[in-house]
Amino acid sequence: MYNTNINEISRWFTKNKRQMPWRDTKDPYKIWLSETMLQQTQVKTVIPYYKKWVSNYPTILDVASAEENSLLKAWEGLGYYRRCRNFHKASIIVTDSYNGRIPDNYDTFKSLPGVGDYTASAVMSIVFGLPYSVLDANVWRVMCRYLGIKNITVNNKNRIRTQLNHWIKQSKNPGDFNQAMMEIGSQACSIKKPKCNNCPINQSCKAFQFGEPEAYPKPVKKKGIPTYDVSVGIIWDKDKFFIQKREKQNHLGGLWELPGGKRKVNEKLEKTLQREINEECGVKVKVGDRAGFVKHQYSHFKIKLTAFHCSLKNGSTMPATKSSNWIIPGDVDLYPFPKATLKIFDQALT
DNA sequence: TAGCCGTGGGT
DNA sequence: TACCCAAGGCT
Structure with a gap:
């Protein structure tokens, strides 16, 4: 059953993946940059910023030697400006301490400022083919529905991690697996009106079987703002x-x-x-x-x-x-x- | 650990 | 219009 799902996910991704400027590169600098820009930011919004950035700063050395003011100008309008300042700091660490080479070790890379669990897993899997699964908002929603999970608990998070780790170890391409799961969440397993008929794992999906995918996970009420x-x-x-x-x-x-x-x-x-x-x-x-x-x-x-x-x-x-x-x-x-x-x-x- | 951190897409 | 939320990380 597991391997069937893996194959279906892979096939679905080949057929449904959107084109993005960073999709076919293995350049760790470019993947890292794209994953940083993509934090809490939609793909459509990121694309023009990404293109302008790599044109201005083709390598990580160009970032390390740039003025922070210039980098922030290139980031202007993208929001969450700490990402930009941290990326600059990290680029200097990579240049000075790692001889300009982006670490291919999860813990070393994650120790850089602005690199958390998601970004480290994404870069390690996409660039270096290592089996670290990502758990972003998309994958979280897909897995909650797949396993029939409504609430955020430590136990439920572990259940999701266990299933993802099992899958990614079976997959031939961990980077594609991670990107496929995110793309399923974005394109098929959307928050409202999910397109379950175009989902590669609907046959084993609890929320789909229950007939109410939108009820998983349970929406959290948020506070008003002044x-x-x-x-x-x-x-x-x-x-x-x-x-x-x-x-x-x-x-x-x-x-x-x-x-x-x-x-x-x-x-x-x-x-x-x-x-x-x-x-x-x-x-x-x-x-x-x-x-x-x-x-x-x-x-x-x-x-x-x-x-x-x-x-x-x-x-x-x-x-x-x-x-x-x-x-x-x-x-x-x-x-x-x-x-x-x-x-x-x-x-x-x- | 829950609040902080930007902006635009989508409805 | 008003609201939710997005390829999260830091403190």
């Missing part, structure tokens, strides 16, 4: 305006932004701006016309973001530092900004 009113300033000095770099350990770390902050209850947005800029930069500003307004949603909160044109009051100065600068609108292309800031620029600088 909304904040935020106001930021475009502080002009002649043709230049002020930007600052966010602390690396913080939200959107390493990216650049306009100064500003969260509105307090019953506070006017103009007042918020003067208060925040005084707290952050130690200067007083004159707030002028509204420059833009956008709504934006992050992972765990939403913002309503209002931007104002501003100018420094007489006697106030803000010198450029390592983490701040005065730039002309054309320089926006030189710095990585969060999406919300880019939306404000679209409204305010054109």
Whole structure:
């Protein structure tokens, strides 16, 4: 029965796999990069970023020798920017400590920053043919349905691991097996309205036999997220305006932004701006016309973001530092900004 | 360990 | 519109 499933999965993958720029490479750098970009990010979203990245940085040596600011600019809009900073750090470790060769050992590779169980298993199996099974959100859903599992427990996770390990040891190509399982989850065993008639393992699938695949696994209720009113300033000095770099350990770390902050209850947005800029930069500003307004949603909160044109009051100065600068609108292309800031620029600088 | 971390696709 | 969630990792 097991080997029958393996053969069916393999046949299904050959027939149904989508083409992706990294699909046919065994270059550990490119597979590692793609798996990093794919974390919590859909294939369709990743493809253009992947292409641009490998064009800019063809080898891991190019990444190691690049400025973090340039790498973040290439990552701009992809989100979860810590992935980019960790990939940079890891590339330097590989260059300095492993003579530029990406480790072919699971534990050594997984010790690199940003490499967890999923990424290590994916790279080891796809590049080096080692039998480490991946358990991402897709495979988790496929296996919950296959084994008739509703709840996340340690025991159930072990049952899934055991079955996957058994299969992958039987498979001729561990990398293809892993990718096949993920592709089944994405294309056939979808969250809503799964296409069970196009699934290679439906004959042994408990959830399919029970006639209610969507009930497995049991959906977890998630919390609501708060909304904040935020106001930021475009502080002009002649043709230049002020930007600052966010602390690396913080939200959107390493990216650049306009100064500003969260509105307090019953506070006017103009007042918020003067208060925040005084707290952050130690200067007083004159707030002028509204420059833009956008709504934006992050992972765990939403913002309503209002931007104002501003100018420094007489006697106030803000010198450029390592983490701040005065730039002309054309320089926006030189710095990585969060999406919300880019939306404000679209409204305010054109 | 559960919360944090971005953005866009899909419905 | 509003909401869920995606080829996870870190603390």
